[in-house]
Amino acid sequence: MSNLNVSLSPHVHSGNSVRKSMLDVLIALAPALCVSFYYYGLGAVVVTLTSVVSCVLFEYLIEKFILKTEVRIGDLSAVLTGVLLAFNVPSNLPVWIIIIGALIAIGVGKMTFGGLGQNIFNPALVGRVFLLVAFPAQMTTWPQPMQQAHYTDVTTGATPLYLFQQYVAGDTEALQQMPSALDMLLGMHGGSLGEVCALALIIGGIYMLCRKTITWHIPVSILLAAFCTAFLCYGFDIHLALQQILAGGLMLGAIYMATDYVTSPVTPRGQLLYGCLIGVLAILIRRFGSYPEGMSFAILMLNACSPLINKYIKPRRFGVTK
Amino acid sequence: MKTFRMGGVHPAANKLSAGVAIRPIDIPALVAIPMAQNLGAPSKPVVVKGDKVKVGTVIAEPGGFLSSYIHSSVSGTVDKIDMVPDATGKKVPAVFIKVEGDEWEDTIDRSEDLVRELKITDPKAITDRIFHSGIVGMGGATFPTQVKLAPPPGMKCEVVIINAVECEPYLTSDHSLMLEHAEEILVGVTALMCAMQVRKAIIGIEANKPDAIALMTQKAAAYKGITIQPLKLKYPQGGEKQLIDACIGKQVPSGGLPIATGALVQNVGTAFAVYQAVQKNKPLIDRIVTVTGKSLAHPSNFLARIGIPIANLIEAAGGLPEDTGKVISGGPMMGKAMPEVNSYMVKGCSGILIMPNAEARRKQAEPCLRCAKCVDVCPMGLSPLFISKYSQKQMWAEAEEERIYDCIECGSCSFTCPSHRPLLDWIRQGKGKVMGIMRARAAEAKAKAEAEKAKAEAK
Numbered sequence: 001m002s003n004l005n006v007s008l009s010p011h012v013h014s015g016n017s018v019r020k021s022m023l024d025v026l027i028a029l030a031p032a033l034c035v036s037f038y039y040y041g042l043g044a045v046v047v048t049l050t051s052v053v054s055c056v057l058f059e060y061l062i063e064k065f066i067l068k069t070e071v072r073i074g075d076l077s078a079v080l081t082g083v084l085l086a087f088n089v090p091s092n093l094p095v096w097i098i099i100i101g102a103l104i105a106i107g108v109g110k111m112t113f114g115g116l117g118q119n120i121f122n123p124a125l126v127g128r129v130f131l132l133v134a135f136p137a138q139m140t141t142w143p144q145p146m147q148q149a150h151y152t153d154v155t156t157g158a159t160p161l162y163l164f165q166q167y168v169a170g171d172t173e174a175l176q177q178m179p180s181a182l183d184m185l186l187g188m189h190g191g192s193l194g195e196v197c198a199l200a201l202i203i204g205g206i207y208m209l210c211r212k213t214i215t216w217h218i219p220v221s222i223l224l225a226a227f228c229t230a231f232l233c234y235g236f237d238i239h240l241a242l243q244q245i246l247a248g249g250l251m252l253g254a255i256y257m258a259t260d261y262v263t264s265p266v267t268p269r270g271q272l273l274y275g276c277l278i279g280v281l282a283i284l285i286r287r288f289g290s291y292p293e294g295m296s297f298a299i300l301m302l303n304a305c306s307p308l309i310n311k312y313i314k315p316r317r318f319g320v321t322k
Numbered sequence: 323m324k325t326f327r328m329g330g331v332h333p334a335a336n337k338l339s340a341g342v343a344i345r346p347i348d349i350p351a352l353v354a355i356p357m358a359q360n361l362g363a364p365s366k367p368v369v370v371k372g373d374k375v376k377v378g379t380v381i382a383e384p385g386g387f388l389s390s391y392i393h394s395s396v397s398g399t400v401d402k403i404d405m406v407p408d409a410t411g412k413k414v415p416a417v418f419i420k421v422e423g424d425e426w427e428d429t430i431d432r433s434e435d436l437v438r439e440l441k442i443t444d445p446k447a448i449t450d451r452i453f454h455s456g457i458v459g460m461g462g463a464t465f466p467t468q469v470k471l472a473p474p475p476g477m478k479c480e481v482v483i484i485n486a487v488e489c490e491p492y493l494t495s496d497h498s499l500m501l502e503h504a505e506e507i508l509v510g511v512t513a514l515m516c517a518m519q520v521r522k523a524i525i526g527i528e529a530n531k532p533d534a535i536a537l538m539t540q541k542a543a544a545y546k547g548i549t550i551q552p553l554k555l556k557y558p559q560g561g562e563k564q565l566i567d568a569c570i571g572k573q574v575p576s577g578g579l580p581i582a583t584g585a586l587v588q589n590v591g592t593a594f595a596v597y598q599a600v601q602k603n604k605p606l607i608d609r610i611v612t613v614t615g616k617s618l619a620h621p622s623n624f625l626a627r628i629g630i631p632i633a634n635l636i637e638a639a640g641g642l643p644e645d646t647g648k649v650i651s652g653g654p655m656m657g658k659a660m661p662e663v664n665s666y667m668v669k670g671c672s673g674i675l676i677m678p679n680a681e682a683r684r685k686q687a688e689p690c691l692r693c694a695k696c697v698d699v700c701p702m703g704l705s706p707l708f709i710s711k712y713s714q715k716q717m718w719a720e721a722e723e724e725r726i727y728d729c730i731e732c733g734s735c736s737f738t739c740p741s742h743r744p745l746l747d748w749i750r751q752g753k754g755k756v757m758g759i760m761r762a763r764a765a766e767a768k769a770k771a772e773a774e775k776a777k778a779e780a781k
Contacts, residue, residue, distance in 0.1 A: 004646070004647065004648055004649055004659070004660065004661060004662065004663075004682075005647045005648045005659065005679075005682040005683055006411075006648075006659045006660070006661050007648075007659055007684060008659075008744070008746065008747050008750065009652075009654075009655060009656045009657055009658065009659075009731075009733050009746070010654060010655045010656070010733030010736050010737045010746070011648060011650055011654040011655075011657065011659065011675075011677065011682075012333055012334075012491065012654040012655065012681075012737065013684075013685070013736075013737055013742065014331065014333070014737050014738045016695065016738060016739065016740035017685075017740050017741075017742070018688050018691060018740050018741055020740065021691070021693065021740050072688070075688065115689065116688075116689045116691070117689035117690050117691050117692065117741075118689065215698070261691040261692055261693035261694070262691055262692050264692075265694075266692060266694035266697045266705060266707065266708075267694070267697060267705075268698075310705075310708075314705070314724075315697055315700070315703045315704065315705060316328070316703050317576065317702070317703040317704070317725060317728070318328055318563065318567075318573055318574075318576070318701065318702040318703045318728065319563065319573045319574050319575045319576040319578070319702075319728070320575075320576045320703075320725075321575075
């Protein structure tokens with residue numbers, strides 16, 4: 001009797017794996033994380049560690065004791081959710097609130113749908129938006145950078161998006177306090193832990209493009225659509241439009257959150273539509289909504305549309321002409 | 323450099339036997355020539371036990387329209403007609419021949435001389451010779467060549483495309499054939515052009531064979547109408563539809579024949595067989611086969627007679643290594659895993675690949691991330707993640723709507739999937755089912771139309 005293995009073709013594999021994909025995103029996030037540690041010091045370290053540890057722990061506990069399935073924390077997806085959740089909250093957020101956010105992100109955002117690959121919404125954003133609604137005060141006080149030794153006792157101040165809102169409300173002075181586009185690129189302003197340094201986020205994005213972890217379609221369409229919408233919504237001012245796409249979570253969202261495999265459309269054309277709508281919606285919410293930031297809501301809304309986009313926008317078929 | 327436009331992957335080439343000179347394999351004392359060597363109906367044996375045969379004697383006739391002749395690859399006595407396993411373990415009838423000497427049919431020109439001028443110039447006669455020489459698609463599809471050379475009415479061939487891509491990793495049989503028999507191939511292509519009455523032929527070769535590209539380009543200068551087209555490395559460029567797209571930029575319509583683009587594709591091995599048939603009157607009794615693998619002592623290219631045991635080939639390449647976990651007939655992307663090494667050489671066998679235990683087993687599948695890498699690499703523009711799920715859940719209508727029937731089973735989706743999901747396994751199963759449903763529906767519609775017509779006529 002032979003002991004040869006028989007299976008259907010193909011008999012070789014590219015070597016891609018879920019873990020490698022997740023690791024690539026984590027590596028891409030490293031520059032922004034380093035910048036955050038530099039700007040926000042202690043607070044950034046505590047928030048990131050708490051978020052990552054509690055996301056992994058909740059995933060482990062839920063898989064092991066509630067779902068009683070295979071524990072797959074080794075695929076690093078919970079670590080990634082943890083980092084992204086931390087990136088989306090202020091660096092002075094108390095530990096207990098972060099733990100609640102992690103529970104909602106993993107427990108509600110991911111596991112209720114059946115775990116990895118099954119969720120409709122980006123888990124980290126589910127956690128973030130829950131915290132924003134449940135703890136509006138803590139979630140909207142923004143530490144100013146360069147107070148490395150402080151955590152919850154840090155001095156807070158206005159963010160560029162808050163200034164924009166004041167400006168739209170009629171406070172023409174607000175723009176005077178706005179950081180320059182260069183400072184915004186480098187992250188010298190208040191904001192969520194990981195969103196401030198657009199440059200570091202872009203470097204990570206380029207890394208992911210080179211590694212083919214993501215394709216250009218979603219980030220580029222979001223940034224272009226957001227820029228154009230901002231140009232139309234903020235008095236046809238190119239400088240303001242540029243500041244809009246550098247401010248808040250737009251860059252973080254465009255490169256790392258909206259590109260989440262599970263919750264974005266599968267075809268390049270679908271991704272372009274998805275990206276454009278996110279970009280437009282995010283700016284409209286910023287300009288006309290009551291929240292200064294609209295990126296999380298825009299992404300979550302389009303997450304919900306992904307199945308629909310997949311249904312109606314098919315790949316270009318070989319040998320089919322209309 | 324040209325390539326096909328949609329999807330594709332880059333598996334590690336592992337062309338271990340590239341540049342290894344072709345070596346003939348010794349003829350064993352007993353050969354078994356399987357009767358199922360072509361796509362379509364198996365051939366019908368025309369010899370019985372005790373018959374004396376020579377090399378080139380017809381031992382089986384076509385068993386249908388889509389079938390072919392089979393010739394004896396050795397001289398000797400028919401021992402029996404019995405069942406043998408094919409590469410997948412399925413039992414098929416085979417003619418066993420006890421080998422006595424090596425006597426060839428007198429009509430065959432056994433000299434090594436290159437015959438440049440076509441010996442047959444009538445298109446019909448060339449096709450006829452090809453038919454009677456038992457030639458089938460040598461790339462592995464084994465489609466009877468004479469059928470392909472007769473396009474349906476209304477379809478016209480404008481260009482012959484020769485598939486010398488060899489995009490399957492590991493395999494080098496076509497490569498070595500080009501290096502050692504460049505001119506024979508070119509004459510064979512000329513014969514195919516004559517049979518199809520066209521003035522143009524393109525030989526597509528992937529860029530990882532620069533020596534073959536250089537040699538063929540140099541030799542082709544003397545052959546009118548034949549151009550060599552270097553192609554950018556990408557799997558599955560050797561797929562008929564992908565190769566046509568790469569060479570002439572036309573897409574075979576979904577559900578249509580490749581000839582609808584005006585292109586007739588033949589494998590380079592087939593072109594060589596055509597040369598031998600037309601110029602030397604030698605039927606298809608042997609072929610080049612790569613026997614390879616990282617654990618194998620001597621990855622080689624052999625000239626092997628049809629019907630010799632596969633085990634002999636592996637022996638000649640250094641023997642089956644102890645840690646062998648998989649033996650594949652063909653390449654690693656589309657080849658078939660053999661349950662046991664007990665089958666026999668057939669016309670469509672381009673390679674035998676030995677894989678060590680460590681590489682032989684698939685990793686456990688993880689949940690689908692919807693990362694869409696399978697969509698990106700699909701050369702047919704399908705969504706493997708969805709159609710595999712539909713097959714798995716037996717949602718045939720949805721699978722049909724997603725064009726599961728267009729799948730060419732190249733395996734790029736399974737190859738690339740980060741979650742190691744067996745996408746193609748499911749798709750293959752669903753494709754068979756959906757195509758069955760479509761055929762049944764078409765038959766039903768036809769019957770209904772005929773019944774109505776009969777009713778109308780009766781009135």
